[in-house]
Amino acid sequence: MASATAREGVAAAPTGKRERRGNLGMILFYIFLVVFVLVSVFPLLWVFKMSIVTKSELFASPPTFWPQNPTGASWSRVFSNPDFLKALRNSVIISGITTVACLFFGSIAAYSIARLRFHFKSAVLTFILAIAFFPQVAIIAPLFKQFSEIGLINTYWAAIVADTVFALPLTVWLLVAFFRELPKDLEEAARVDGATTIQAFRKVIIPLAAPGVFTAAILTFIQAWGDYIFANTFLFDSSTQPVTVIIPNFAGVHTIDYGAQSAAAVIVTVPLVVLVLIFQRRIVSGLTAGAVKG
Amino acid sequence: MATVAKKRRGRGWLKEEFGSPDRRAAYYMVLPVFLIVLAVAFYPVVDSIWLSLHGGTATITGPFVGFENYATMFQNSNFQQGLVDTIIFTVASVTIEFVIGLGVALAINRSFKGRGLVRAAVLVPWAFPTAISAVMWRLMFQDQIGVISYVAHALGLISSPILSNTHLLLIACILVDAWKTTPFMALLLLAGLQTIPEDVYEAARVDGANAMQRFLRITLPLLKPTILVAVLFRTLDAYRVYDLFWVMTGQQLESLSTFVYESVRISQLQFPEGNAAAVFIFVTAFLLALFFIKVLGMQTSTEE
Structure with a gap:
């Protein structure tokens, strides 16, 4: 009897310990996650807070944690600033056209690489993907010269052309991965029915690949929206400058208007946060596509 | 014949x-x-x-001068400072991102409640334009209104304003870069972890391997291809850093890219040197990629 209880006790002890350690592990795990999530979103929340406090509260020391008298003054200053509104429009135009151009040229090339047979395929793909690693700064001087010669400086096209080339590797990479996963049968059936390569691509592949194309569009747009170096190099007039160039120089009459700068920073990042929240699953699968396959 | x-x-x-x-x-x-x-x-x-390889200015290209521009570039103290800062920044930020990213990837490589929320939250810094996140952090590092400055002063961590001390600025740049791109690293590594079949771990467990052994003998070797891709990607990205240095430090901290930008766009006299520096960045980045592929054995096959 005694020995049996003892043995049971011995047998029970490790399980209990493991369970307790498991619970503790879970608690630590969730603490870790909470810290990680808070650190990730903290700057956005804090800058949002800075955008809705009064000027005296902004300069209060110690800083207030919770806004005392929330005000929309900074926000209305931003929205009544014509340069900011113009920049917002410029950003939408530049990123929008860049996205369309990348999808148009990128999907055609990606289909060829993913589906058709030709000899220099892997060389062509390497050539395109190499751009993703290019130091942009290595080409700004020659591009500036050429853009000046053909009169592109200070026009949307200077930023669009440069952004397109640097976003294309991402677009092509994503679309190649998506096209490769589509079933071949439908396309072959179309070919049997006498469709040409181009028709098969347009009528069969594009509709089937719509979700993948959509993901590529989001990622390309986010990349183009974030461009700073090309816009800062080629555009020096508020009529064409995007938000990334305008906001760092957000000046009042004599000093930087911190409240308005905070509000502006929040305004241009919130749409991206919304996109990310809605499409997180697609974005993650797009970002990690291929990188894992090698 | x-x-x-x-x-x-x-x-x-x-x-x-x-x-x-x-x-x-x-x-x-x-x-x-x-x-x-x-x-x-x-x-x-x-x-x-x-x-x-030529003299001249942005508008007029001068005579052929051989490698003279490279010689003056290497003697330029701004270039030297930019090179040192860029190397420190790249090594430190990629190391931090890799270590934390791997930790996060290992931690969330299982199903748990709130996984979608975590994934969405980690994408937030990634989606921000670098120039805008630089503005946000600059606001928080600001001497009069910055919450981080206030806390760091209160804790006695710093004695001078962050935004006017280049050492503190370099540390700040490294931390902000880690904040922005650790999620990306974690997502890539997580995707790699998910391709390792559970049976391999099961077999090792049956053979009596402890957690450390399983990590060193299974996880790391099988994850190596993903690690190399992720680290190379981040290294080349950190090496060409421009937005963060230019915006967050108010053009006080020099990187190789800011040196090129200043030379070819702002200074009238340094144009040829700036181009030499541009070629220097390009060639060294290329050699870095080659090192990963040839020496570390990164797989570059794009075929299925």
Whole structure:
């Protein structure tokens, strides 16, 4: 009897310990996650807070944690600033056209690489993907010269052309991965029915690949929206400058208007946060596509 | 005879490659992207090399001077500072991102409640434009209104304003970069972890391997291809850092890219040196990639 209880006790002890350690592990795990999530979103929340406090509260020391008298003054200053509104429009135009151009040229090339047979395929793909690693700064001087010669400086096209080339590797990479996963049968059936390569691509592949194309569009747009170096190099007039160039120089009459700068920073990042929240699953699968396959 | 046969085969190959309408269509379809990339990225690099071997200014190209611009560039104290800062920044930020990213990836490589929320939250810093996150952090580092400055002062961590001390600024840049790109690293590594089959761990557990052994003998070797891709990607990205240094430090901290930008866009006299620095960045980045591929054995196969 005694020995049996003892043995049971011995047998029970490790399980209990493991369970307790498991619970503790879970608690630590969730603490870790909470810290990680808070650190990730903290700057956005804090800058949002800075955008809705009064000027005296902004300069209060110690800083207030919770806004005392929330005000929309900074926000209305931003929205009544014509340069900011113009920049917002410029950003939408530049990123929008860049996205369309990348999808148009990128999907055609990606289909060829993913589906058709030709000899220099892997060389062509390497050539395109190499751009993703290019130091942009290595080409700004020659591009500036050429853009000046053909009169592109200070026009949307200077930023669009440069952004397109640097976003294309991402677009092509994503679309190649998506096209490769589509079933071949439908396309072959179309070919049997006498469709040409181009028709098969347009009528069969594009509709089937719509979700993948959509993901590529989001990622390309986010990349183009974030461009700073090309816009800062080629555009020096508020009529064409995007938000990334305008906001760092957000000046009042004599000093930087911190409240308005905070509000502006929040305004241009919130749409991206919304996109990310809605499409997180697609974005993650797009970002990690291929990188894992090698 | 042999050469004739070879020629015929060669011609046959060319005929097969460009003769059939399908093959030709394949080439036509990649041609636009190929030409765009050639004209807007590769040609300017060649042009940069040419400019770096000549004197002159942004508007007038001077006489051929050989490698003289490179010699003056290496003696330029701003370039030296930029090189040192860029190397410190790259090594430190990529190391931090890799270690934390791997930790996060290992931690969330299981199903748990709130996984979607965590994934969405980690994407937030990634989605921000770098220039805008630099503005946000600058606001928080600001001496009068910055919450981080206040806390760091209160804790006695710093005695001078962050935004006017280049050592503190370099540390700040490293931390902000880690904040922004650790999620990306974690997501890539997590995707890699998910390709390791559970049976391998099960077998090792049956054989009595402890957690540390399983990590060192299974996880790391099987994750190596993903690690190399992620680390190379981040290294080349950190090495060309421009937005963060330019915006967050108010142009006080020099990186290789900010040196090039200043030389070719702002200074009137340093144009040839700036081009030499541009070529220097390009060549060293290329060598870095080559090192990863040849020495560390990164897989570059793009075929399935």
